Amino acid sequence: MAKGENIFKRKDGRWEAHYIKSSEDNGKIRYGSCYGKTYAEAKAKVIEAMAEKTNSMVSDDHVKEKKFSFYCDCWLDLRSIQIKTSSYVKYQNGIEKHVKPYLGDLYLKDITTEKISAFSHDLLNEKKLSTKSVRDILTCVRSILCYVNRQTHGVLSHVEITYPRERPKAIRILTEQEESELILYLAKEMNVGKFAVYLALRTGMRIGEICALRWKDISFSDETICISNTVQRIKNISSEVDSKTVLMIDSPKSDKSRRIIPLMPDIAALCMKFYQNEPEYFVLTGSKNCMEPRKLQRYLRSYTKECSLEGIHFHTLRHTFATRCVEVGFDVKTLSEILGHASISVTLERYVHPNLNLKRENMKRLKVADCFSSEESDSAVN
Structure with missing residues (x-):
């Protein structure tokens, strides 16, 4: 499909x-x-x-008098056949929880640049959403505005959206000592939960990708791991299923997320420990039912608590893997493909965290002017 x-x-x-x-x-x-x-x-x-369906909804003579919520629904309907269910649920949640309560009852003539700016300010300062969440919601609103303009010959073409500037946050990375301590703990009485954490540390795989891994995705002969699916629990939007949420197994977030990464000897050895000759079985459960990402998160919390490590989330393992790769000299293109990023810029901006020692070693490679000797430097200090 x-x-x-x-x-x-x-x-x-x-x-x-x-x-x-x-x-x-x-x-x-x-x-x-x-x-x-x-x-x-x-x-x-x-x-x-x-x-x-869309034409019948927007063809009446008073189209400009329709409320903004009407166009939100029309836009969602069209997007539903173009995007993954998980993406649809994300858009729907943002629209129902944030966009409609603030902008939904406004007529198109009342949608202005100032109103959108006030909406953005409310999300940041009143709702206390993260800058990234606000930017995602505004991107959705921008797409809806473009849809409205196509349907109404540009009635909202004057409306502009200004995105809040993202402020870089300090990202938790395991130090080499912390990583060594965690690995030593994982090696004792190895089980599938510990194996999953070690797999993330050694490959940078996302939690949903690890939970979705089947034995057919691992080739011992080719020494590869094929990442073609991910698992996540999302809001149920189908009236055919009587539950608030459903576990969704789907393709990864982007085409670049579909990837093949090398199967290293230590990972291969651990795989053999749990191996089952059932291609369709999930690696972590040994059955046709996958492990819940939330369960794996609980495992990680338990392990890090035992190791007295604080502030560790599953994505910390991914950041740590990327940092170790940079420290040993990986080129960014290779690292980007292993991580499954849509572009190299994502790798550089979000996942490459060179430490002070690495910066110092790189600067030492620069040529020093001959007129400055170490003796002269020492005398200057003294």
Whole structure:
């Protein structure tokens, strides 16, 4: 199935495409279906069905008098056939929890640059959201504004969005001594939980990617690990399932996140300790049911508490791996591909944390002017 399209092949050989037909006040979604003999036919039909639905919703003569919440719903409907379910849920949560309460009851004529700025200020200073969360919500609003402009011949083209500046935060990285202590602890009475933590330290894999790892993804002959899925628990938006949340196994967050990384000898040896000749079984559970990411997070908290390590989250292991790679001289392109980043800039900005010793060693490689000798420097100090 193509990412985010909800198009799949049925047992009878036909292709079925799902789209959002209607949504209830409680957020539950009802789906419609289109069928085709081929993938392309099913996709074409569902795009046509969504277009007809949208056109019927926005074609009345008083379109400019529609409230902003109306266009939020229209935009969400269109995006539902283009993005992953997890991304859809993220957008829906942001719109229902933040965008609609502040902007939803406004008519288009009342949407202004000043109103968007006030909304941004409210999210940052009243709701106390992180800068990244506010930027994500504003990106969603910008996309909705673009949609409105396409439907109304640019009625909101004058509205501008200014993003709050991101302030770099201090990121927790394990020191070499802390990492050694943690590894020594993990090595004692090794189990699947400890193996998962060690795997993150040695590969930089995300928690959802580790939970989604199946035995078919590990090749001992090629010495590779194939990362093609991720696991996360998300809000349930289907009226067909009676639960607040569902465990979603899906493709990774971006095409670059689908990747193959080397299977190192220490990881291979640990894999053999738990190996089962069942390709579809998940590595951490030894069954067809995957481990909950939350369960793995609890394991990590328990292990770090035993080691007296504070402020350690699963993503800390990923940052630590990236830092160790930089310290031993990895080129950024290779590291970026191993981490599954969409671009090298992400690796540089978020995950490369050279310490003071590394900075000092690099600066020592610079050529020093001959006119300054160590003796002269010593005498100057004295």
